[in-house]
Amino acid sequence: MGVFSIFPPRASTTAVQVDALYTFLLIVAGIMTALIFFCVFFFAVRYRRKNQDDPAPKAIHGSLPLEIAWSVFPFLIMLVMFAWGAKLYFQNYTPPLHDTFDIYVTGKQWMWKVQYPTGQREINEMHVPTGRPVKLILASEDVIHSFYIPAFRLKHDVVPGSYQTYWFEATEPGRYHILCAEYCGTNHSDMGGWVTVMKPNDFERWLAGDTGGSMREQGEKLFQQYGCVTCHVTDREGRCPSLLNVFGNPVVLDDGRTVVADEAYVRESILNPNAKVVKGYKHDIMPVFQGQISEEGLLQLIVYVKSLSPPAPRSGKSAAPAPKANPK
Amino acid sequence: MTHPVVPIKTYAAVFGALLALTITTVAVSKLELGEFNFVAAMTIAVIKGTLVVMFFMDVRRATSLTKLIVGAGLFWMAILFVFVLSDYASRGWLPGPRWF
Amino acid sequence: MGDSEATLAVHEPGLKHHFDDSAQQFQSSTLGMWVFLVTELMFFGGMFGGYTVYRNMYPDAFASTSHFMNVPIGAINTGVLIFSSFTMVMAVRSAQLGQKKVLIAFLIFTLLLGCLFLTLKYVEYHEKWVDHHIPGPGFQYADTRYFHQAQILFFLYFAMTGMHAIHMIVGVGMLIVLISMAARNRFTQAWYTPVEMIGLYWHFVDIVWIFLFPLLYLIGHTK
Amino acid sequence: MSTYLPFARTEARTNYLNADYGWKSWLFTTDHKRIALLYLFSITAFFFVGGAFAVGMRVNLLTPEGIFAHDTYNKLFTMHGIIMVFFFLVPSIPATLGNFLVPLMIGARDLAFPRINLLSWYLYMIGGAIALTAIVKGGVDTGWTFYAPFSSTYSNTHVILTAIGVFVSGFSSILTGLNFIVTIHTMRAPGMTWGRLPLFVWGHYATSLIQVLGTPVIAITLVLLGLERVLHAGIFDPAVGGDPVLFQHLFWFYSHPAVYIMILPGMAVISEIIPCFSRKALFGYTFVAISSIAIAVLGFLVWGHHLFVAGQSMYASMVFSLLSFLVAIPSAIKVFNWTATMYKGSISYETPMLYAFGFIGLFTIGGLTGLFLATLAIDVHVTDTYFVIAHFHYIMVGGMVMAYLGGIHFWFPKISGRMYPEGWARFAALIVFVGFNLTFFPQFILGYQGMPRRYAHYPPEFQVLNVMSTAGASILAVGYLLPIIYLGWAWRKGPKAPQNPWNAKGLEWEQSPTPPPTYNFETQPVVTEPAYNYSGESEEVGIG
Numbered sequence A: 001m002g003v004f005s006i007f008p009p010r011a012s013t014t015a016v017q018v019d020a021l022y023t024f025l026l027i028v029a030g031i032m033t034a035l036i037f038f039c040v041f042f043f044a045v046r047y048r049r050k051n052q053d054d055p056a057p058k059a060i061h062g063s064l065p066l067e068i069a070w071s072v073f074p075f076l077i078m079l080v081m082f083a084w085g086a087k088l089y090f091q092n093y094t095p096p097l098h099d100t101f102d103i104y105v106t107g108k109q110w111m112w113k114v115q116y117p118t119g120q121r122e123i124n125e126m127h128v129p130t131g132r133p134v135k136l137i138l139a140s141e142d143v144i145h146s147f148y149i150p151a152f153r154l155k156h157d158v159v160p161g162s163y164q165t166y167w168f169e170a171t172e173p174g175r176y177h178i179l180c181a182e183y184c185g186t187n188h189s190d191m192g193g194w195v196t197v198m199k200p201n202d203f204e205r206w207l208a209g210d211t212g213g214s215m216r217e218q219g220e221k222l223f224q225q226y227g228c229v230t231c232h233v234t235d236r237e238g239r240c241p242s243l244l245n246v247f248g249n250p251v252v253l254d255d256g257r258t259v260v261a262d263e264a265y266v267r268e269s270i271l272n273p274n275a276k277v278v279k280g281y282k283h284d285i286m287p288v289f290q291g292q293i294s295e296e297g298l299l300q301l302i303v304y305v306k307s308l309s310p311p312a313p314r315s316g317k318s319a320a321p322a323p324k325a326n327p328k
Numbered sequence B: 001m002t003h004p005v006v007p008i009k010t011y012a013a014v015f016g017a018l019l020a021l022t023i024t025t026v027a028v029s030k031l032e033l034g035e036f037n038f039v040a041a042m043t044i045a046v047i048k049g050t051l052v053v054m055f056f057m058d059v060r061r062a063t064s065l066t067k068l069i070v071g072a073g074l075f076w077m078a079i080l081f082v083f084v085l086s087d088y089a090s091r092g093w094l095p096g097p098r099w100f
Numbered sequence C: 001m002g003d004s005e006a007t008l009a010v011h012e013p014g015l016k017h018h019f020d021d022s023a024q025q026f027q028s029s030t031l032g033m034w035v036f037l038v039t040e041l042m043f044f045g046g047m048f049g050g051y052t053v054y055r056n057m058y059p060d061a062f063a064s065t066s067h068f069m070n071v072p073i074g075a076i077n078t079g080v081l082i083f084s085s086f087t088m089v090m091a092v093r094s095a096q097l098g099q100k101k102v103l104i105a106f107l108i109f110t111l112l113l114g115c116l117f118l119t120l121k122y123v124e125y126h127e128k129w130v131d132h133h134i135p136g137p138g139f140q141y142a143d144t145r146y147f148h149q150a151q152i153l154f155f156l157y158f159a160m161t162g163m164h165a166i167h168m169i170v171g172v173g174m175l176i177v178l179i180s181m182a183a184r185n186r187f188t189q190a191w192y193t194p195v196e197m198i199g200l201y202w203h204f205v206d207i208v209w210i211f212l213f214p215l216l217y218l219i220g221h222t223k
Numbered sequence D: 001m002s003t004y005l006p007f008a009r010t011e012a013r014t015n016y017l018n019a020d021y022g023w024k025s026w027l028f029t030t031d032h033k034r035i036a037l038l039y040l041f042s043i044t045a046f047f048f049v050g051g052a053f054a055v056g057m058r059v060n061l062l063t064p065e066g067i068f069a070h071d072t073y074n075k076l077f078t079m080h081g082i083i084m085v086f087f088f089l090v091p092s093i094p095a096t097l098g099n100f101l102v103p104l105m106i107g108a109r110d111l112a113f114p115r116i117n118l119l120s121w122y123l124y125m126i127g128g129a130i131a132l133t134a135i136v137k138g139g140v141d142t143g144w145t146f147y148a149p150f151s152s153t154y155s156n157t158h159v160i161l162t163a164i165g166v167f168v169s170g171f172s173s174i175l176t177g178l179n180f181i182v183t184i185h186t187m188r189a190p191g192m193t194w195g196r197l198p199l200f201v202w203g204h205y206a207t208s209l210i211q212v213l214g215t216p217v218i219a220i221t222l223v224l225l226g227l228e229r230v231l232h233a234g235i236f237d238p239a240v241g242g243d244p245v246l247f248q249h250l251f252w253f254y255s256h257p258a259v260y261i262m263i264l265p266g267m268a269v270i271s272e273i274i275p276c277f278s279r280k281a282l283f284g285y286t287f288v289a290i291s292s293i294a295i296a297v298l299g300f301l302v303w304g305h306h307l308f309v310a311g312q313s314m315y316a317s318m319v320f321s322l323l324s325f326l327v328a329i330p331s332a333i334k335v336f337n338w339t340a341t342m343y344k345g346s347i348s349y350e351t352p353m354l355y356a357f358g359f360i361g362l363f364t365i366g367g368l369t370g371l372f373l374a375t376l377a378i379d380v381h382v383t384d385t386y387f388v389i390a391h392f393h394y395i396m397v398g399g400m401v402m403a404y405l406g407g408i409h410f411w412f413p414k415i416s417g418r419m420y421p422e423g424w425a426r427f428a429a430l431i432v433f434v435g436f437n438l439t440f441f442p443q444f445i446l447g448y449q450g451m452p453r454r455y456a457h458y459p460p461e462f463q464v465l466n467v468m469s470t471a472g473a474s475i476l477a478v479g480y481l482l483p484i485i486y487l488g489w490a491w492r493k494g495p496k497a498p499q500n501p502w503n504a505k506g507l508e509w510e511q512s513p514t515p516p517p518t519y520n521f522e523t524q525p526v527v528t529e530p531a532y533n534y535s536g537e538s539e540e541v542g543i544g
């Protein structure tokens, strides 16, 4: 990255798109700035007072057509900015429903802990393949952080108490900065690391390396340890919903709403089970686990719950739209 | 400043109404009405507040500037509520079909 | 509106010399008071906003806490405040009619009712203290499912009623000033603006309570 | 020069400055002009305190490894932000120039509530003293935004003390706003209709609306934050059930509108300077007036653009983004109208006009980069980077501080009764302009390249641009110190000013002596013509 390039390296599909939008904005802003600077300079020179006693010029009180023109035209241009920006924003913050490679990131003063479904764990390092959508599930153990990868033009605050996600598809192998972008205390500026983008083959090799038990296995252990298994898998009395084939599918709640069982839903159901109760089940059966399971443990449990729902048959991009969760 | 004096009767009537509404709201809260408990309680509170504003604070006869100020106050409260709540209400929404 | 008129106007009671006449001065005071009340509204509005967000997030927990609110005291206090608003409005009316004795009597009446409200509030706070319902390290809640969420509600309860109580205390202080001013014959039928302004403030504080009472004490009572 | 009043240069005339002597006559004054001066000196002092912190930050950022410990740096930017926003920029123009000029411009003898005006200065000083105490005791490190749960649970610095300082000064701000609103409504001189109000007054009216409607919300938010810090009951702490995003909503409900508190008065000043030095009525008076009010109202609908990556609902973000573009329109209207005013004018380049040129250019750049931030996908990349820092310094320093300096120069003769040295003043304006751009332009590039804000250390590839920025800041410092010196000199030794040195329009110049007497006017002013009637038209003309 040269100092004199205004763009940082582009290493994802979004980077290209964001840069295109940015270029558009630069051009508009450049033209507008040039126009105004030119007018100010030109008028200042052209109409300078040549003689102290010049009579005051004739007043010009305004012009309605002009006022309308310079309110409406800028606004039309701004609408383009808005729509283009919103489109990309929705795209970046809504991961594809299927076939993503999921990485679980936990922020903590002042480090990033990264876990892979296959069990690898890293601190301040992340490995991702090119050419495949990667979805990040972000959690925080203490304060708000922000997981920022300039080369992908993406960041999201990592808010304690909830999960945030975004996704990207890396394009250029290399090593790029991970930075913490939300002020989080003393060592905020040191809370960074590197993301290594690898060719798919290299990545597979890396992924096959040594692990200390996959996230799924660890999640399964926790599942047994906390006694979840007695209700949610083996139970036949119908006290709790079975968790087989739940993840990623719509769930009907007792208040009639439909939600999709995603990571945030599973997390909430563990920590605060009464918040969303599945239709036909009673409140207050399941214990409240708030404050009892670590953020990393939660993520492992979620991977285990996910594994109880084998991936749907590949349906590609034309997958039926997810059911609307909230009719209003 | 130069408004005619309001008869005591009017004030007494408003006072009576306020007391009656207070009793009503307590009574209604004992009934099982589901979501309507909330609606009823808030409706009664709004009526009571309006009575106080209109009669005791005399906005009824105030200048239009005063009325405008009262309106502005309520409007800005509404801005705070509507925008904050719209975030919470739409957090769970899915992006829906990819409409772009 | 020239200077000469302004000098003449100095004879009007209570007129400050940067105003043209007392009509302008009265207009300014009223406007100032109403603008001030709008700031008060936004001040409480922030808390009501927080309350609404959490009530929607944790409806069950909030309902469960309403069982620990002392509804009889709350209801009586509502009555007390309404009554005090009534006496206040009567005080303004007496000032308007120039009845000094009646004015003082109603102001004292209002003052006493304000103090009664604060005393009852104290009784309630004490109850919460005994029950360990004060948020913070000593907080306890019988229904452990709702421990944290109930704590937030009690936090809001104390913040909102506490702010309200502080406003009541300020109001009581201002009533004392009014009484002493009235006793010193400072008010005339032509000039009693302070009575009217404090009256507006007092009613505003009453209205805040009119909303606090159902929101904190009543809603969810049946659950 | 002026021919309106006979006593334009009588030596012995009593004015507000020499009407009374001794410190008591200042500390207990209720004269809005004296209070304005009290504010002027205290606010300028705070500016230099905040500036000193900025110098510390810029020095630290000379090298990637920094010079100070992390905690020191974190305190530096926090205290810089808090001092600059709450104790300098929010009161800067309204409490000084506004206080001095609003009554003069509308033809009133004082503000409606002179004692409340004095009270508001005391509250400001008490709040400032509390904040300074917090700084002396070790400072705060939360960032000026006080985000929970860091501020409520994790920081172990003087958060509560600082919050109290900001809280108290908030009331000062509310009272100033209240006073202006009432004064403008009830104390206008005969003939001073709403349609003839100088745009300076319109701008301050709009500012006051925001102060009155927004400030209470930050006050209560800080109270809740303080309580949470003591009790840890969880209202903003997710570990015990709260929601940290709620804090951000409440904070920005005030703090976004507050950025318009920090620009509308600057626009108000510019709207006076440009017609005066173009000798021409302002183009589109009605539109400029209405756009002030529009900014004040629409400004309350966009605060969510600070939460685009904070976990706010995407739909809410979308609405806030759209509304952010909408609020840019009234600003655009103003920029275009100022420019159009110069068309076919008779333009001279006195210092205030130079600052006005600077304002238009730098505000435009700052505003246009605001549009970058309002564009959702761009904001995702550049939020919390130096791009944002550059955006708001362009508006707040390049815009508002320039307007402040321009205004001080413009009304310096009125305030002090003396002229400032024009040559030095032009030179200083040039230094400020150059230093400013060198300081903050590189930060746009840094930001897009991905340098996060609030970083004590940074990756080495960003060094070159940071060194440029620090170099610029040193030039800027000189540019700010110069006016202190020559204005201080001019105050005692400068040549006596005539009543209306710029031949400007407006009651404060035309009908009030320089410097004004205690009650502003010697005879009741009467207004008979529209504002900015430089060409001396007899008929009131609407926009065609």
Ligand code: HEA
Residues within 6 Å of the ligand: A028, A032, A036, A073, A074, A075, A077, A078, D145, D259, D260, D262, D263, D305, D306, D324, D325, D327, D328, D329, D331, D332, D333, D335, D363, D364, D365, D366, D367, D368, D370, D371, D373, D374, D375, D379, D382, D383, D384, D388, D391, D392, D395, D396, D400
């Ligand atoms: C005085 C202060 C001030 C002002 C006036 C503004 C004005 C604007 N601001 Fe700024 N802003 C700040 C101070 C200010 N801001 C501060 C302090 C922060 C950071 C806070 C923090 O996090 O610490 C911030 C942050 C900030 C953000 C959040 C960034 C982030 O943290 O991610 C956003 C996002 O939308 C934004 C947008 C805007 C917009 C759209 C305007 C608009 O009002 C600008 C309108 C003006 C123009 C647009 C220029 C003139 C127009 C033309 C010449 C027309 C031509 C235009 C076209 C043809 C397109 N600002």
Ligand code: HEA
Residues within 6 Å of the ligand: D047, D048, D050, D051, D052, D054, D055, D057, D058, D077, D078, D080, D081, D082, D084, D085, D088, D089, D142, D143, D144, D145, D389, D393, D396, D397, D401, D439, D452, D453, D454, D455, D456, D469, D473, D476, D477, D478, D480, D481
């Ligand atoms: C009104 C608002 C205002 C003003 C005027 C300024 C003025 C300046 N700011 Fe400010 N700044 C903010 C508001 C403002 N800032 C805010 C709100 C933040 C965000 C804080 C946060 O993140 O929480 C910020 C953050 C901020 C940062 C980012 C810090 C970070 O995120 O890590 C930087 C970095 O360069 C910076 C620099 C400067 C500089 C160089 C000036 C210069 O213009 C200053 C020029 C003035 C001087 C140079 C003073 C001259 C006087 C002397 C030299 C005498 C010295 C005296 C003694 C030593 C006794 N500011």
Ligand code: CUA
Residues within 6 Å of the ligand: A107, A109, A110, A144, A145, A146, A180, A181, A182, A183, A184, A185, A188, A189, A191
């Ligand atoms: Cu983590 Cu900043």
Ligand SMILES: [Cu+2]
Residues within 6 Å of the ligand: D255, D256, D259, D302, D303, D305, D306
């Ligand atoms: Cu903003």
